[in-house]
Amino acid sequence: MNLFDDLLLNILVLTIPIVLTHIVWLDRPGTLDSYDRYSQVFIIFICTLAAIFCMTHPFFKLIGNHFDLHIIPVLIAFLYSGIRAGLAVSGIILTYAYMMNGPNFIWFVTLLAILIPFILAFIALSNWKHLAPKMMFPTLLAFISALATFCITLLYRVSSFIPVDRVFLLYGLLYCLVHLLTMWLLTYLISRIRENITMRQETQRSEKLNVLSELAASVAHEIRNPMTVARGFMQILSQSQVSEEKKQVYTGMVIEEIDRAQSIITDYLSFAKPEAEKLEPLDVSALPSKLSNLLQPYAAARGVDIQFDMELSLVIQANVDKMMQCLVNLTKNGIEAMPAGGVLHIEGFKKGKQVILKIKDNGVGMTAEQINRLGTPFYSTTNKSTGLSMMVSYRIIRTFGGFIEVTSQPDQGTCFTISLPAV
Template sequence: MGMQHFLINLLVIFLSILFMQFWLNQPLRYNRRNEFVMFISLGFAILLCMLFPFKISAGLIFDLRFISFILACFYAHPFTAAVLGLLTIMIRAIHGGEGMWIPIIAIPVLYLVCMWTRPLFNRNKIRIRLLLTSTLVFLTCSGVLLSIHLLFNDLLTFGFMFSFIITHILGMLLTVYLVEYFHTQHLLLTKLIRMEKVEVVSHLAASISHEVRNPLTSSRGFVQMVQESADITEKEKQFLDVAIQEMDRATDIIHDYLTFAKPAPDKVENLSAKNMMEKAIHVMQPLANLNNVVISSRMSNEVVKGNAGLYIQALVNIMKNSIEAMPKGGEIHITSEVHNQTVRIHIQDEGIGMTPLQITRLGEPYFSTKERKGTGLGMMVVFRVIEAMNGEVQISSEKGVGTKTTILLPTG
């Protein structure tokens, strides 16, 4: 009879995860709303689990509430998990009985342990996550059963204790795997959509950029000749200067299009990550000085494979975004590290930051955080060049704090 109740609990948890993942994977969802959805979904699962428990006596109630609570501790915000912990304690206190103090004590202890191990969980991939969560739920269930056995002696049979622990472990493994699977599929779908958009822009760039750049270059030369004429007024020279600046801007955009249309480098060579960064910093130093931005670099001298020109352009685009994100000045910190034959280059600024929604759209054609001043081509080039080098770009940001861009490249 107990197994039947536990299976009902598992079904409730699975349904809540399906609802939660469906909602969170929708576009245009904000961080606070995500937390609210997770609170409702996991809170609903905890509530239903505790409404359909297996009762040995009036004071001993068994269900799978710990699975949903551990999910909240690792996947939701710590505050959301804490509120769900309080909700679990309140519901258990309403049930009452002699054994209510055991889970009431277990929940805060489990929360503290989860918060302590959360950095380890976030740093690792699915195998370690499965091992960590299943271990925690095993220790929690064992501690609860041991406490009940010591306090209430012969009320629990070995068969029940075994099924209670095994159901928790299997349920924990399945739920974490489901969450990770849905998240991976969502990332793949997002990447596929971005690649399709990129391909459209790439074909467009290849077809028109050359035809536009040549007449634009000629027009700029004639405008510059007129500007140097002695027959025009100073105000007319200012107008012509604006025209030249806009032509230069158009030329830069076309250059980005051409780079984007052909990201695969003609010449691949061994590059010093440190030397390439120093060259990129040298290019951006005048702009940084103009905006009161200090660039500090502590790079290790690792070797990567790629095209020097394209790689430097990608670094320049990232630093240019960082500088423009700090209108009042600031500092850009550049560091690197090597892990599992992968070079990680971190570029951290103190700018205005971005929302989670803006981060997910970075690299899309024509999406820019600079409102009307940007085209979005700069980050498109960054993603395309780094991908051509068999690398990856990771972005983390917080509004009002800054943005951290991490480039992952295989060592040469």
């Protein structure tokens, strides 16, 4: 029973650190194919500790010989981290074996002198990573290495006049089988982990490319519309029978469409690079006057009354231009949500360590599905908007360390709640 416990303990000590290394350390872009210096050092450290533990706690103990699994960490280092890592682990356990075995050290050196060239030749000639049965070749290598170790041990016993009995032969057979099964288990786990990591990285890469392609297609579509309209008016203007009055009207429409295209490009660039260049203490309570001067004519033309209720000294860490851009975007959305007129209420107060800004309208409102899609590329509840302004606003607030919450019901209005860390 003790023999079985020692065997399970050896397998556990081998499996857990090596598998955790592949899960935690190698789950980074580029580390599966090429290891940096720190990755190799970490793998050398893990494999060395596992090999030393196996040498210190053998599972088969006979007079003159101990059987352990120290070959497997050496193989793992060679196969999955490179020749340098394998040689480093071999050198360290060779030093440890000299400290442990003393006079029997020569047999350990002989074993490594035979196994290492064989392992290097196997790696160089087999090209095993590019073959389909990736688990068979390391497993076969472990079995052959264990068999070679057993043969050298047998030669050592014969030369030392130590009796070779059935128990020794049985232990030798079990020793080879244990190496085969343990290496198969480790190779299987490592292969599955690496496949999952590769699949996850490919999925993330594909998602980024899909988002980029959708965004590029949306930008092209949104810019093509005003450019098509502007081109049509320019063709009309090139005709001689157009009156001066119509030329002025058409010229104004061309300028309006070009300004619309420029606004789309500006929003797109703000979304692509929303980071504020300089963050500084900003008193949000001083912004309503600027916001009122900018949007009062726009609100008055649509029959909307803007009301402010702001506490004093609402200081945050932000960029004034970016913050104004965000407030203008959200306020314009609130005004446009009230086509028949109404009241837009902007409230600011401090709650704990947060500065809260609420922009509330009594307009058409939104459904739960529309709320969930807010901030996604080119989604808008109106036909006139591109949706980029809302996306930019979300990014700006996140840049300042805050977040936006939206509550709304159809025909009952919408409330945008901005939470930002107070200074």
